[in-house]
Amino acid sequence: MANTANIPQAGNPRPYVLLSAAVSVDGYxxxxxxxxxxxxxxxxxxxxxxxxxxxxAILLGATAVRRDNPRLLVGSQERRAARVARGLPEYPMKVVVTGSGDLDASLALWHCGGDKLVFTVDSAVAKLLDTIGSLADVVSTGPVLDWPAVLDELGHRGVRRLMVEGGGSVHTQLMSANLADEVHVAVAPLLVGQPQAPRFLGPADYPGGPLARMRLIEARPIGDVVLLRYSPKERAR
Incomplete structure (x- = not known):
């Protein structure tokens, strides 16, 4: 189903946006x-x-979906049961963002639990309807991808907490637009060192510039990985 009407701009709060990534020590x-x-x-x-x-809801960019072919499920049966007991769907909604509309109907996430939603632009709607048909709801944000409109529509659909799992282009766009409320970075003891490999964040005009320090919420080891949690909107020079 396609929805190309104007996305509501008020009346529902935008979701709390949590960026989640695992990276090598050198940021890949x-x-x-x-x-x-x-x-x-x-x-x-x-x-x-x-x-x-x-x-x-869990959001991924189309490049990450094509590359990794994830299912985006909650694996624990106990956690799924707890969601149902709280009156929630067994699985979070799966959200994909694409400017090109290049998404194949055979991708795993279309064929397992949870509602599916694709955000795109006007020029890609017809292609998506032709390729994925009724597998997901397709919403256009207009002639260009509009992140505030994406968050407005998710809020309109009842999404209060949004987990963004990548990829790097999506993380970069949300961080540079100051739309991320929390960042989880799991740093693994590996070095990639390949210039063409995907990075967590790319070059951008980030809010506050290089001197603005984010507030550290938590730092803890998880085996040989270190979890860092930051609040990017709480910055101080």
Whole structure:
């Protein structure tokens, strides 16, 4: 189903936006090999599963979806049962953002639990309806991808907590637009060192510039990984 009408701009709060990433010590999300580089360990994957269980929606950019073909599920049966007991769907909504509309109907996330929603631009709506059909609701934000409109629409749909799992372009856009409320970075003891590999954040005009320090919420080891939690909107020179 497509919805190309104007997205509501008021009346529902935007979701709390949590960016989540696992990175190498030198800041990469992956290497350039054909298989996904596993940066986290089993304990950290379980932590991510717990975070997923506590949100209303999980968002990925189309490049990350095509590259990793994730299912975006809550793996723990106990956590899924707890969601249902709280009156929530068993799985969070799955949200994909694409400017090109290049999403194949065979991708895993269309065919497992949770509602599916795709944000795109006017020029890609027809392609998406032709390729994914009724597998997801398709919403255009207009001639260009409009992140505030994306968040407004998610709020309109009842999303109060949004987990953004990548990729780097999406993280960079949200951080540079000052739309991220919290950042989780799991730093793995690996060095990638490949210039063409995807990075967590790219060059951008970030709020406050290089002297603005984000507030550290938490730092803790999880096995050989270190979790860093920051509040990017709380900055001080």
């Amino acid at each position: 999300l992956d290497d350039t090999g054909p298989e996904r580089l596993l940066l986290s360990n089993a304990l950290d994957f379980d932590r991510v599963d717990d975070v997923r269980a506590g949100v209303d």
